[in-house]
Amino acid sequence: MSTVIRKSLLQLVFSGAFMKRWNDRLRPMELMEVDKQAHKMIVAWMLLTRVTAGMEQAERLALVEETIEGGLFDYFYRLVITDIKPPVFYKIKANREDYQKLTQWVLPQLKPRLAPLGPDFWERMTEALMEPEEKTLSRRILMAAHLYASYSEFRVLKPLNPQDEEMPEIEESFQTRLRGLTDIPGVAELLSGDNEFSRFAARAGQLRFQKRWSQTPRVPETTVLGHMFLVATYSWFFSVEAGACQARRHNNFFTGLFHDLPELLTRDIISPVKTSDASIGELIKQYETQELERKIIGPLKSGGCEDLAERLGYLLGLSVGSEFIATVHEGGEVRHVTESDLRGPKNLDELDPKDGPLLKMCDRLAAFIEADTALRNGINNEQLHQARWRIRQMYEHRPEVMGIQVGALLADFD
Template sequence: MSVIIRKSLLELIFSGAFMKRWNDKLRPMELVEVDKQAHKMIVAWLLFLLNSRDMDVARKRALGESIVEGGLFDYLYRLVITDIKPPVFYRIKENPDDYRTLTNWVLQQLRPRIMPLGEDFLTRMNDYLMQPEDKGLARRILHAAHLYASYSEFKLLKSINRMDHELTEIEESFVARLDSMRDLEGVSELLDEDNNVLGGFARMCGRLRFQKRWSQTPRVPETSVLGHMFIVAAYSWFFSMEVGACRARRQNNFFSGLFHDLPELLTRDIISPVKGASQEIGDLIHEYEIRELNRVVLRPLKEGGYSEIADRLEYLLGLEVGSEFKATVCRDGEIVVAAESQMAGEYNQDSLDPKDGPLLKVCDSLAAYIEAHTALKNGISSDQLHQALFRIRSRYNEIPVVSGVQVSALLADFD
């Protein structure tokens, strides 16, 4: 069965922007599921690179695939059970029959929306969710990343919930469980984030939850730059499945989506009309982003002994070719810009490490379209939102198919 991405799946992935976390605690800001998932997958990527250093290419690709798919399976599951408090959920997991009953119900709820992804995807998701006792490397990396991202949220709440009787127990649980995973390379550094460049980088990425997109436009829900990056990453993965991307291309597309707005740590979310006001302004902003990215992120990683992470970030962000939205491959040790037709043909092979920039741009635009469309549907009337929908529709009416994705037909489903 071929994979066909539909509106319902895109909206399901976006729905994590509505889902509140730590809903029984006093919160300095709303914490939502999609932000936590983004932070989790960023940390999972860091641990993936560090723990696959000595693997051959095939094993590394297989591990990357398992981490991305496992993260998406966890997220889809969480979208259904997000209101169950963790202690209750852990008690359910201790009883195999109860856990199986709950998981079967979750899969029934998800099935209508994820069926277009094909029976193979459904089977892999079922196998993954039905085996929570699996202690393979991918599952352990995801679990460590989950604990780190959740603990990061907890530390935001800690100072204003001092009278909460659960506070000490929750923190001790996080620390003990993360401590037990120090055999994974990188976990010790994450726990010592004040004195280590890797931990500092992971914490810095989490700060993107503070930056709201469309900051001058009221919206429901508000989305952060952090959550938006995860939504784009998930879209990139599923559209890569639809167009038959090879394993390396799928992973590169996902992780490019996960980091594509990383420079906004340094510039904030500059809206498209400002960036596009003139070539000079666009070039000035881009030049500032790259200079600060090197100063604040890439150079410290390289000087701290994490050159492979910095180098990979440079490739995912398209720094050598001037944009993350250009298609690239690595040929004979050089990064080469590729034509769209080549990505679907001769360059669609793992050995070339392909990355689909135009597909990433489609996913970025679709995420922005759904943000605006959802806000309007929820009763927020704004010229900026209407103009954004018009701009995106107009662009893909002129170019209806990009990288094999029928973008204009997909947008027509939202009318």
């Protein structure tokens, strides 16, 4: 299988780590686009879990597919129009003709990097972006998730801007638009704030405060939250390339989006520490699992969010010991399967499959790009050189994962 995912696409996805948000306001920290996108898609997943309850499989899979792709389309669009302030953009969007003119300018900026994904992907993206109105259920879910994630950022900077005359108007706009979406299951809970559903959404957003590689200078610095979005997005594109069924690529995307959730409780423990000794790695894993159960899974279950707790447990591989183990739901239980199983008879929607090795590869690839980008930006640091070298070595003798030519892809970065 040839690799259509190229260095340029991976770098495009990563470029949101450079994009500053709210940069015309006083803020306690830099708020980055890639972090906001992660929070947005986490909230979209939460809403999807509620909205799809009771749906037939085909309808549920179609809605999830449309929502994930729609979120990625929005992200790519945002990467191009970065300098347009939201109030100006919303005015453009309110005028269909003006919005389509802007979009006709945006699309050619993206095509060189996205065209290798094929004409079908490009056609879906063009069709979605040319339509400014939020009419479909997936678009409305994404809008609710976008408003919640942006409002969360607003509440971080609000106390530092008491003299800003626009702040009350901005807050009212967030609240009014979210209230207009309360027919979507879960949105009213997010707005009320006094329930476990909204507490989980707020807690997930706190991962934007945790810097990765905290003792290593980098440009740009990435957060745990932003890293999770990178892994999720890479997982999505590689899952599509690997021929994954719909359920498998959905599970891979959302597992990538949550794979470092335990770091909300343990902080970012660097890989050399985890791998320095098998017993230390196992101890850390046990502690992460215990804390995850005590502070996340348990409260969700007792707070009326059993649906979220159950799906999180599966995505994070709690019953098999790791999110990086390939699994299916079969015979009423979660079962460990091989890579060849997933590339063959187990690649079925009804088995709810999830890749392990592919997700681990995407996790390492995101770390490689974080290190490589910092080095290319002039940060000459031994830890970054070591990280980049170590990841290359991992795929020197095993250059293919789930049909993806990882070795050839990493060679593009020479």
